[in-house]
Amino acid sequence: xxxxxxxxxxxxxxxxxxxxxxxxxxxxxxxxxxxxxxxxxxxxxxxxxxxxxxxxxxxxxxxxxxxxxxxxxxxxxxxxxxxxxxxxxxxxxxxxxxxxxxxxxxxxxxxxxxxxxxxxxxxxxxxxxxxxxxxxxxxxxxxxxxxxxxxxxxxxxxxxxxxxxxxxxxxxxxxxxxxxxxxxxxxxxxxxxxxxxxxxxxxxxxxxxxxxxxxxxxxxxxxxxxxxxxxxxxxxxxxxxxxxxxxxxxxxxxxxxxxxxxxxxxxxxxxxxxxxxxxxxxxxxxxxxxxxxxxxxxxxxxxxxxxxxxxxxxxxxxxxxxxxxxxxxxxxxxxxxxxxxxxxxxxxxxxxxxxxxxxxxxxxxxxxxxxxxxxxxxxxxxxxxxxxxxxxxxxxxxxxxxxxxxxxxxxxxxxxxxxxxxxxxxxxxxxxxxxxxxxxxxxxxxxxxxxxxxxxxxxxxxxxxxxxxxxxxxxxxxxxxxxxxxxxxxxxxxxxxxxxxxxxxxxxxxxxxxxxxxxxxxxxxxxxxxxxxxxxxxxxxxxxxxxxxxxxxxxxxxxxxxxxxxxxxxxxxxxxxxxxxxxxxxxxxxxxxxxxxxxxxxxxxxxxxxxxxxxxxxxxxxxxxxxxxxxxxxx
Amino acid sequence: xxxxxxxxxxxxxxxxxxxxxxxxxxxxxxxxxxxxxxxxxxxxxxxxxxxxxxxxxxxxxxxxxxxxxxxxxxxxxxxxxxxxxxxxxxxxxxxxxxxxxxxxxxxxxxxxxxxxxxxxxxxxxxxxxxxxxxxxxxxxxxxxxxxxxxxxxxxxxxxxxxxxxxxxxxxxxxxxxxxxxxxxxxxxxxxxxxxxxxxxxxxxxxxxxxxxxxxxxxxxxxxxxxxxxxxxxxxxxxxxxxxxxxxxxxxxxxxxxxxxxxxxxxxxxxxxxxxxxxxxxxxxxxxxxxxxxxxxxxxxxxxxxxxxxxxxxxxxxxxxxxxxxxxxxxxxxxxxxxxxxxxxxxxxxxxxxxxxxxxxxxxx
Numbered sequence: 001x002x003x004x005x006x007x008x009x010x011x012x013x014x015x016x017x018x019x020x021x022x023x024x025x026x027x028x029x030x031x032x033x034x035x036x037x038x039x040x041x042x043x044x045x046x047x048x049x050x051x052x053x054x055x056x057x058x059x060x061x062x063x064x065x066x067x068x069x070x071x072x073x074x075x076x077x078x079x080x081x082x083x084x085x086x087x088x089x090x091x092x093x094x095x096x097x098x099x100x101x102x103x104x105x106x107x108x109x110x111x112x113x114x115x116x117x118x119x120x121x122x123x124x125x126x127x128x129x130x131x132x133x134x135x136x137x138x139x140x141x142x143x144x145x146x147x148x149x150x151x152x153x154x155x156x157x158x159x160x161x162x163x164x165x166x167x168x169x170x171x172x173x174x175x176x177x178x179x180x181x182x183x184x185x186x187x188x189x190x191x192x193x194x195x196x197x198x199x200x201x202x203x204x205x206x207x208x209x210x211x212x213x214x215x216x217x218x219x220x221x222x223x224x225x226x227x228x229x230x231x232x233x234x235x236x237x238x239x240x241x242x243x244x245x246x247x248x249x250x251x252x253x254x255x256x257x258x259x260x261x262x263x264x265x266x267x268x269x270x271x272x273x274x275x276x277x278x279x280x281x282x283x284x285x286x287x288x289x290x291x292x293x294x295x296x297x298x299x300x301x302x303x304x305x306x307x308x309x310x311x312x313x314x315x316x317x318x319x320x321x322x323x324x325x326x327x328x329x330x331x332x333x334x335x336x337x338x339x340x341x342x343x344x345x346x347x348x349x350x351x352x353x354x355x356x357x358x359x360x361x362x363x364x365x366x367x368x369x370x371x372x373x374x375x376x377x378x379x380x381x382x383x384x385x386x387x388x389x390x391x392x393x394x395x396x397x398x399x400x401x402x403x404x405x406x407x408x409x410x411x412x413x414x415x416x417x418x419x420x421x422x423x424x425x426x427x428x429x430x431x432x433x434x435x436x437x438x439x440x441x442x443x444x445x446x447x448x449x450x451x452x453x454x455x456x457x458x459x460x461x462x463x464x465x466x467x468x469x470x471x472x473x474x475x476x477x478x479x480x481x482x483x484x485x486x487x488x489x490x491x492x493x494x495x496x497x498x499x500x501x502x503x504x505x506x507x508x509x510x511x512x513x514x515x516x517x518x519x520x521x522x523x524x525x526x527x528x529x530x531x532x533x534x535x536x537x538x539x540x541x542x543x544x545x546x547x548x549x550x551x552x553x554x555x556x557x558x559x560x561x562x563x564x565x566x567x568x569x570x571x572x573x574x575x576x577x578x579x580x581x582x583x584x585x586x587x588x589x590x591x592x593x594x595x596x597x598x599x600x601x602x603x604x605x606x607x608x609x610x611x612x613x614x615x616x617x618x619x620x621x622x623x624x625x626x627x628x629x630x631x632x633x634x635x
Numbered sequence: 636x637x638x639x640x641x642x643x644x645x646x647x648x649x650x651x652x653x654x655x656x657x658x659x660x661x662x663x664x665x666x667x668x669x670x671x672x673x674x675x676x677x678x679x680x681x682x683x684x685x686x687x688x689x690x691x692x693x694x695x696x697x698x699x700x701x702x703x704x705x706x707x708x709x710x711x712x713x714x715x716x717x718x719x720x721x722x723x724x725x726x727x728x729x730x731x732x733x734x735x736x737x738x739x740x741x742x743x744x745x746x747x748x749x750x751x752x753x754x755x756x757x758x759x760x761x762x763x764x765x766x767x768x769x770x771x772x773x774x775x776x777x778x779x780x781x782x783x784x785x786x787x788x789x790x791x792x793x794x795x796x797x798x799x800x801x802x803x804x805x806x807x808x809x810x811x812x813x814x815x816x817x818x819x820x821x822x823x824x825x826x827x828x829x830x831x832x833x834x835x836x837x838x839x840x841x842x843x844x845x846x847x848x849x850x851x852x853x854x855x856x857x858x859x860x861x862x863x864x865x866x867x868x869x870x871x872x873x874x875x876x877x878x879x880x881x882x883x884x885x886x887x888x889x890x891x892x893x894x895x896x897x898x899x900x901x902x903x904x905x906x907x908x909x910x911x912x913x914x915x916x917x918x919x920x921x922x923x924x925x926x927x928x929x930x931x932x933x934x935x936x937x938x939x940x941x942x943x944x945x946x947x948x949x950x951x952x953x954x955x956x957x958x959x960x961x962x963x964x965x966x967x968x969x970x971x972x973x974x975x976x977x978x979x980x981x982x983x984x985x986x987x988x989x990x991x992x993x994x995x996x997x998x999x
Contacts, residue, residue: 014997050730059727062728081774085775088775088776100771101771102768102770103693103770104696104767104769105767110768275973347891354729355728356729358726370903371900371902372900374903375896375897375899378896379895385891387643407910422833422913427840429896430840430893430896432896433889433892433893434847434893436889436892436893437851440889440892441851441885444888446645447650448650466858469854470851476848477794477850478843478846478847479792480787480790480794481787481842481843482843484786484787484790485839488779488780488782489779489783490779491722492837493776493836496839500840516783528793
């Protein structure tokens with residue numbers, strides 16, 4: 001975008017560049033998308049000129065899930081609520097679409113997802129999660145086996161063999177494990193030849209080995225990969241603590257030694273009584289072992305999500321372990337989420353999967369939008385009434401903002417699966433007010449400058465400098481609210497925050513790169529430059545009546561145009577705080593008297609029947625001004 | 636408005652200080668009005684609490700199976716026979732079933748609704764299933780939203796304090812915003828409509844709008860009061876009063892422009908055309924925007940002035956200005972001059988020498 005100095009001199013270029021970048025290019029991209037990858041029934045993610053709509057406006061797919069306990073425990077309301085949170089998190093993390101998730105009849109979970117739903121999404125939603133804490137026996141980089149690089153065909157052969165044999169190896173692992181009698185879960189004797197064989201063959205760069213899926217036997221050693229991108233592969237001992245003992249897991253900044261907060265992110269886990277006891281026993285043993293056997297492997301769905309080590313001498317007996325080191329804010333939050341999900345011993349069975357229609361009558365929506373349109377028309381009428389021809393700039397700016405908003409939503413619904421809900425539509429209608437306010441602030445500042453007697457080009461420049469600051473400061477507050485709500489809230493509130501943030505950014509762009517250059521251009525048109533009565537900026541309408549200092553020792557006394565002076569009710573009342581009945585300060589036409597004239601009037605008044613001295617010590621000048629009876633006019 | 640004057644001239648007079656409403660000076664009145672409204676809202680909220688909708692409390696779900704017609708209005712009419720006040724949510728599931736969700740109903744009412752639905756869709760009552768449906772907007776969602784709001788308000792307060800370099804301004808803004816929320820909630824409770832997720836979204840919008848509007852008004856106050864301590868013509872309160880008067884036209888225009896579309900949805904859409912789904916949102920927005928814009932002028936700025944005048948620096952300055960003015964008045968000063976100064980007039984009145992202090996100074 002053009003920098004400020006070129007902006008000042010070249011409004012046309014700014015306008016053209018802005019139009020190309022914000023409208024022509026996105027529109028071309030959208031058209032290309034519609035042409036090359038149209039939205040069809042087979043390709044619900046394709047581009048379309050009509051933005052995607054959310055569940056309430058368009059309908060979608062309804063999946064009914066039944067939670068099934070994996071450990072025979074009863075499914076309580078609490079665990080259903082927890083499951084709803086888990087599912088919501090999974091859906092939210094897959095895009096901005098607003099899903100509806102509810103508990104039905106106390107035993108089912110109903111998930112409504114807008115639009116067509118593919119199998120991957122259903123798998124994502126119904127995926128079970130099982131988490132276990134296991135001791136690490138050993139680990140190494142899980143790169144592809146390289147012992148026979150010279151003989152590619154042999155390697156391929158062995159790989160095939162390995163996959164064929166995998167069931168066989170697992171069976172041998174089970175057999176051999178029965179013969180070994182480990183003294184404790186960290187016993188290295190558990191690494192039997194079959195385990196070693198599997199470990200050596202494991203390739204953690206192969207995506208197939210990173211899929212996970214539960215089903216690991218808690219009583220046997222586990223050979224698996226880490227899914228944190230570290231490419232490490234592990235041999236882990238039997239389960240020490242079941243993940244269901246984790247009550248909560250959260251992320252945050254690690255507190256320092258004396259209550260201060262450090263700059264380091266960590267994950268905080270809390271366990272129930274049984275878990276606390278088991279965890280204490282385990283840490284007691286692990287802390288004394290040599291690396292890497294002093295490490296815990298946290299296994300979720302058969303994959304290691306984290307393998308923190310214990311420092312010697314650390315025995316965690318309060319059931320509140322804390323994992324720190326090398327976390328970013330995001331990675332800490334992800335791990336905390338995984339830990340909370342994994343603590344549910346629940347599988348989800350898909351009961352039914354059906355299409356569902358929109359919950360809002362289309363007629364109702366149309367009526368609502370119609371009413372909104374009437375309101376819009378009134379906005380146009382009002383700005384034309386208030387700002388005369390200048391109101392057209394407001395209307396034009398609103399139109400430009402509307403077009404850009406439409407294009408962004410259409411592109412976002414193609415690119416990220418954004419869907420417009422009724423709340424989103426309402427948010428857009430409300431955005432009209434926010435957006436129009438930028439122009440109103442700007443125009444009022446220009447008028448203020450004209451009132452101070454500046455020429456149009458000067459008034460636009462100076463008014464812009466002052467308005468810019470106000471607009472940016474006020475919009476930042478709105479942006480803060482959008483960003484905070486987007487990152488902290490879930491579901492509908494998140495969708496709302498997204499719309500709010502989007503319209504705010506568009507609003508700032510429009511006022512900087514459309515409205516302002518447009519006004520700069522208009523100041524060159526004689527109609528506006530000279531302040532025609534219908535331009536909305538006519539100095540006659542905007543200047544205070546009466547003499548004013550115009551610089552260089554001159555005072556101008558404009559003949560009050562449109563002759564409002566004659567209509568001025570009485571000489572004084574318009575003058576704030578002036579006390580009636582003392583000495584006249586304006587003449588019959590409302591013009592302020594000169595000093596000499598006033599002195600003369602005072603003398604005449606003093607000569608007349610006894611008025612006091614002109615001043616009676618305004619003790620509380622603030623409370624004296626303008627009639628308090630006029631307050632109703634404020635609103 | 637103001638006799639035969641046009642709106643633009645009224646704006647001129649407000650700008651120059653020629654006409655001035657003593658908004659700051661009469662702050663006790665505004666504070667009492669807000670206190671009364673706030674108390675009334677609390678009383679209303681206690682006596683007649685907000686009614687939570689099915690998204691928060693759950694409801695009863697009827698599924699009409701094997702229907703021949705999937706007309707949604709049939710279900711709405713059937714439910715209205717039994718529950719005239721309820722806004723049922725109707726959806727077609729899988730092509731041959733209609734799902735109707737209502738508020739939680741008694742067994743007798745549920746039986747009546749089942750009967751009415753069966754009749755409307757010409758099916759056997761055995762084809763109408765009934766079950767409880769849990770809230771889609773669970774406590775977890777509310778909790779996360781609440782956290783979001785708390786963090787946002789704290790951040791916004793910090794932002795305002797830093798931007799204006801005055802924590803008092805940020806306190807005044809936040810307090811005024813909270814009172815806006817309270818009063819809006821009171822009005823909503825008084826009307827007695829159900830709280831839906833749209834209502835919550837509406838309240839979040841109010842929160843944003845209210846703070847936004849306060850930023851705009853405060854920025855004018857900041858502009859007018861920059862360097863107020865370096866002069867002895869006006870007090871902080873007078874400068875702030877001028878700012879409020881100068882921004883009055885902007886506030887009116889903005890409120891009208893923001894309210895028109897919302898009023899369109901509320902009055903035309905919800906009450907006349909019967910778009911019940913948008914009425915919750917538009918009501919909360921309508922009240923909130925009006926209250927928010929008014930409180931920027933009548934509550935936030937006076938509150939800021941009240942807080943500022945407790946600051947020793949400003950208190951001393953105010954006393955000094957008033958003392959000087961009294962001295963000037965005693966010495967036979969021009970009453971118009973004094974009045975103009977009291978109104979915080981930005982424009983000097985021609986015909987007087989302002990003294991050497993008024994001459995331009997080299998920038999420090």
